[in-house]
């Protein structure tokens with residue numbers, strides 16, 4: 001029997017050919033997709049290149065309240081020009097000061113005072129919303145009128161700080177940017193660590209590496225005395241019993257200042273502010289929100305101690321604080337290091353800046369009642385355990401000795417100025433006359 005023809009070879013050959021065709025077409029597809037990918041990549045790179053070359057610097061202009069302009073950090077020639085212009089002194093031997101927290105209460109007042117006497121001032125502020133940012137914008141508006149430029153940025157932004165120091169050889173830093181407020185530390189503890197510890201260290205890292213190193217004056221706080229009972233509070237009293245996380249971060253700042261002075265030769269002066277108040281103040285502080293609530297007919301909580309004693313503060317008027325800050329800047333010696341290396345011992349100081357005469361919160365309310373011509377609806381309650389201390393009282397003899405610090409404004413006169421500003425700023429004009437008449 002004839003065997004059937006052997007077709008297996010032809011079939012194999014066909015299979016092989018179809019396999020080769022498949023392989024070839026797959027190769028072709030793969031090769032063309034590779035080519036397509038490369039071309040796309042090249043086009044994308046070219047686009048990025050042209051975009052970068054032709055696009056304006058990453059500086060964006062934002063408009064607030066129609067007339068306030070803020071430049072968000074990003075560089076660019078016109079931005080650098082503003083930075084340089086703002087920091088250039090206009091008097092012989094004038095200072096060139098970087099003021100952090102320049103849109104804040106103390107920062108805005110100090111910036112204006114320095115600029116008015118011919119120093120160069122560059123502001124830095126992150127305009128956060130801890131309290132109404134529109135008030136910060138309004139302060140900025142005042143500074144802009146006096147040719148003070150505020151860079152919008154954070155003290156934790158290393159690159160930004162480095163850039164500022166590349167552009168300007170600052171002689172001084174007035175470091176006032178911080179997370180303030182004693183009671184808020186229980187709600188948002190990490191914001192205190194972020195600003196008052198991490199931000200401060202970041203700033204010191206930049207300052208220590210700068211050439212020349214600037215001298216630094218910075219805001220500590222009366223709260224570092226915590227549960228200290230010796231009065232009046234002197235700089236050599238205990239500060240190891242902070243009653244709030246806020247106080248603990250300010251105390252940490254003093255320890256950190258010591259370290260940077262010791263290792264890198266940075267000249268550092270810490271100022272312990274005592275409950276600063278006045279026009280353009282902070283809405284989170286008692287005198288400010290008492291005024292608001294009293295005008296609106298709302299009740300206020302007046303704290304007393306657990307054993308029913310009055311709570312008191314050494315309220316200090318803003319103009320006195322500004323004089324203290326300027327005095328500290330003027331007497332700050334140069335840092336001794338350069339480029340991150342210490343060359344010799346440098347100045348390390350801490351001063352109380354208070355008013356030296358504590359006033360009870362009850363008395364504060366009575367003064368406001370008189371100024372506002374309003375009877376306060378008072379809830380007298382025991383001070384909640386929220387970080388507050390029962391009293392503060394400054395001894396300022398060190399600041400007097402070293403830079404002639406002498407507070408001159410008592411609480412009634414200072415609050416009168418505050419109320420005048422408050423009613424005018426918030427457009428409650430008719431009450432100003434009443435308040436002023438009541439005081440005459």
Ligand SMILES: O=C(O)[C@H]1O[C@H](OP(=O)(O)OP(=O)(O)OC[C@H]2O[C@@H](n3ccc(=O)[nH]c3=O)[C@H](O)[C@@H]2O)[C@H](O)[C@@H](O)[C@@H]1O
Nearest residue numbers: 180181221222223273274275285286301302303311361388
């Ligand atoms: O001197 C300081 O170091 C501190 O001063 C103030 O802190 P504080 O003195 O507590 O100021 P306020 O919050 O305005 O309180 C003033 C007084 O009013 C009292 N108070 C506060 C709130 C309230 O509802 N009722 C009330 O009686 C407080 O216990 C305190 O005795 C600032 O808020 C802190 O940022 C600053 O560091």
